[in-house]
Amino acid sequence: MLTIGDLSRRTGVKVPTIRYYEQMGLISEPERSEGNQRRYSKTDMERLAFIRHGRDLGLTIDAIRELISLSQHPDRPCAGADRIAKEHLEDVRIKIAQLKRLEHELERIVSHCDGHSIEDCYVIRALSDHGLCEGEH
Amino acid sequence: MLTIGDLSRRTGVKVPTIRYYEQMGLISEPERSEGNQRRYSKTDMERLAFIRHGRDLGLTIDAIRELISLSQHPDRPCAGADRIAKEHLEDVRIKIAQLKRLEHELERIVSHCDGHSIEDCYVIRALSDHGLCEGEH
DNA sequence: ATATATTGCTCTAGAGACTAGAGCATGATG
DNA sequence: CATCATGCTCTAGTCTCTAGAGCAATATAT
Numbered sequence: 347m348l349t350i351g352d353l354s355r356r357t358g359v360k361v362p363t364i365r366y367y368e369q370m371g372l373i374s375e376p377e378r379s380e381g382n383q384r385r386y387s388k389t390d391m392e393r394l395a396f397i398r399h400g401r402d403l404g405l406t407i408d409a410i411r412e413l414i415s416l417s418q419h420p421d422r423p424c425a426g427a428d429r430i431a432k433e434h435l436e437d438v439r440i441k442i443a444q445l446k447r448l449e450h451e452l453e454r455i456v457s458h459c460d461g462h463s464i465e466d467c468y469v470i471r472a473l474s475d476h477g478l479c480e481g482e483h
Numbered sequence: 484m485l486t487i488g489d490l491s492r493r494t495g496v497k498v499p500t501i502r503y504y505e506q507m508g509l510i511s512e513p514e515r516s517e518g519n520q521r522r523y524s525k526t527d528m529e530r531l532a533f534i535r536h537g538r539d540l541g542l543t544i545d546a547i548r549e550l551i552s553l554s555q556h557p558d559r560p561c562a563g564a565d566r567i568a569k570e571h572l573e574d575v576r577i578k579i580a581q582l583k584r585l586e587h588e589l590e591r592i593v594s595h596c597d598g599h600s601i602e603d604c605y606v607i608r609a610l611s612d613h614g615l616c617e618g619e620h
Numbered sequence: 621a622t623a624t625a626t627t628g629c630t631c632t633a634g635a636g637a638c639t640a641g642a643g644c645a646t647g648a649t650g
Numbered sequence: 651c652a653t654c655a656t657g658c659t660c661t662a663g664t665c666t667c668t669a670g671a672g673c674a675a676t677a678t679a680t
Contacts, residue, residue, distance in 0.1 A: 351656060366638060381646045383657055399610050404585055417607045424604030428596050431606045435589040442582045445575055448541055452572040459565050467561030469568045470554045473536050488627060503667060518675045520628055
């Protein structure tokens with residue numbers, strides 16, 4: 347049996363975050379010690395690692411909740427889980443594309459700025475005047 | 484003189500967001516009509532466009548506040564503005580790199596999943612077992 | 621001139637995913 | 651047995667908005 351601190355150290359999830367996940371219904375309420383402290387089993391730890399892993403992959407709490415619920419019905423078809431992962435992958439790709447446009451724009455702004463005073467600073471000028479931008483954003 | 488709705492339409496910033504920016508001190512309190520409605524000048528519109536543009540580029544409210552303050556002292560050196568933009572560019576690059584690792588991981592997970600039931604769904608298995616991952620994340 | 625429709629006002633609360641702090645209880649170590 | 655880290659609950663704060671309630675002002679149509 348692990349204390350919440352042990353669990354935190356082993357999974358890399360902070361103590362308040364563990365309690366938050368419990369509150370959100372991602373992990374079930376654990377057993378308690380005589381003094382009302384949480385005591386976790388190995389199963390609890392696996393569940394938390396699952397959540398942590400999903401969060402690291404950028405899944406939302408809701409998506410993880412859905413995946414947990416799916417994983418508890420091993421006989422059902424896995425199309426649901428597949429769909430969640432694919433949709434998320436698509437989101438990630440969109441975000442990458444957005445950020446690349448941004449990177450490009452910022453590079454241009456920064457490299458153009460060789461003024462010495464704010465008056466002719468390209469950073470400020472570019473922000474003031476959208477017309478100086480290359481792409482749309 | 485523009486109403487808040489006009490301003491919203493012309494800058495693409497939603498009405499409640501404009502009021503929010505006012506509350507945050509990014510735009511100064513505008514004049515009011517007899518009936519206490521906000522009335523905006525062209526200068527206000529330019530300021531709001533500046534903010535909008537900065538937000539589109541992913542700058543935080545704080546960064547924008549700093550840039551506004553800089554832009555009001557045209558005689559000062561522009562190193563500050565340059566630094567803000569460069570730091571942000573660096574952040575953007577880091578985020579792109581992170582998301583690319585993620586994309587890769589998700590691609591792998593999704594492409595491996597040809598099981599038909601949750602029991603052998605690679606999505607679920609990958610989440611349960613970090614050992615199945617290629618990189619660290 | 622009046623009826624209606626749209627837009628505006630303030631204030632409060634919610635979203636998402638935590639994080640921080642207060643004030644007190646428990647448990648492990650010397 | 652004393653001390654101190656760790657645990658508990660509860661509330662509030664982070665950030666950038668967004669939504670809704672309930673009411674006031676303005677614009678348009680008749």
